[in-house]
Amino acid sequence: MTICASSSSDSTGSETSRAWIVHGVVVLAGAAAAAAAAALYLRRSRNLRRRVVGIIPARFASSRFEGKPLVRILGKPMIQRTWERAKLASTLDHVVVATDNEKIAECCRGFGADVIMTSESCRNGTERCNEALQKLGKTYDIVVNIQGDEPLIEPEIIDGIVRALQGAPDAVFSTAVTALKPEDAFDPNRVKCVINNSGYAIYFSRGLIPFNKSGKVNPKFPYLLHLGIQSYDTKFLKIYPQLPPTPLQLEEDLEQLKVLENGYKMKVIKVDHDAHGVDTPEDVEKIEALMRERNIQ
Known part of the structure; x- marks a missing residue:
């Protein structure tokens, strides 16, 4: 029986079929690899910025209120009340006080807080947080700068800004x-903020923003008051002290403006919070009266 040789057209067809089979295998392998890579990325992304430390910067010297962290509010030092509120936040793995003053450090150790001693040369809370982070000796993805002069800060706000930063990979900062109450519109101690439609900060000011032609408060406009609490990606926090001071930062004396002036993004959340910061000795009485009303011990 004679076995006929394949024609040239049959040979071409077989080669084409084999080529398509090989191509299909490659495509499937590539798809599988891409799927595996995507799954790995998703697993990793869920772990991004997971480790969070809360740092409460506290300095004794202050032009408006020297020794403010140690002032007694219904029998407890203000720094203790802030620390106790921060400890209630579910997103924080650790809470420490960062100070340059031994009196503050001794007080904090007395009520059980961990303390990191930092330099007197720190120009602001952000730089103090950065120095404390380096001295902690542990790896964290997010640092929350918790202002020690708002003893009634809500733990939910701390959790909110942490989750905002975790959910905004293009941002390095959240707050x-x-x-804003109408009576605080022209108070330079009450910092105002404007944000864009995506929830990112545009500007901060001690003056009223936006400012209209009449020069008066518009009762229909939703002005925003900045709460001092803020969180940073730790990689950015290491860069921040190396950035030179910027014109807007120096003019307004607001450290967050250096972030914006250098082109970094800042995520902002809106919260329903009756802010009660302690900027002057007169504010202590107001805080105590409010705490009595709310039956806070």
Whole structure:
């Protein structure tokens, strides 16, 4: 029986079929590899910025209120009340006080807080947080700068800004705002903020922003008050002290403006919070009266 040789067209067809089979295998292998890579990325992304430390910067010297962290509010030092509120936040793995003053450090150790001693040369809370982070000796993905002069800060706000930064990979900084009271419109100690439609900060000012032609408060406009609490990606926090001071930062004396002036993004959340910061000795009485009303011990 004679076995006929394949024609040239049959040979071409077989080669084409084999080529398509090989191509299909490659495509399937590539798809599988891409799927595996995507799954790995998703697993890793869920772990991004997971480790969080809360740092409460506290300095004794202050032009408006020297020794403010140690002032007694219904029998407890203000720094203790802030620390106790921060400890209630579910997103924080650790809470420490960063100070340059031994009196503050001794007080904090007395009520059980971990303390990191930092340099007197720190120009602001952000730089103090950065120095404390380096001395902690542990790896964290997010640092929360918790202002020690708002002893009634809500733990939910701390958790909110942490989750905002975790959910905004293009941002290096997050903070919170609330509604500005009309009587605080022209108070330079009450920092105002404007944000864009995506929830990122545009500007911060001690003056009223936006400012209209009449020069008066518009009762229909939703002005925003900046709450001092803020969180940073730790990689950015290491860069921050190396950035030179910027014109807007120096003019307004607001450290967050250096972040914006250098082109970094800042995520902002809106919260319903009746802000009660302690900027002057007169504010202590107001805080105590409010705490009595709320039956806070």
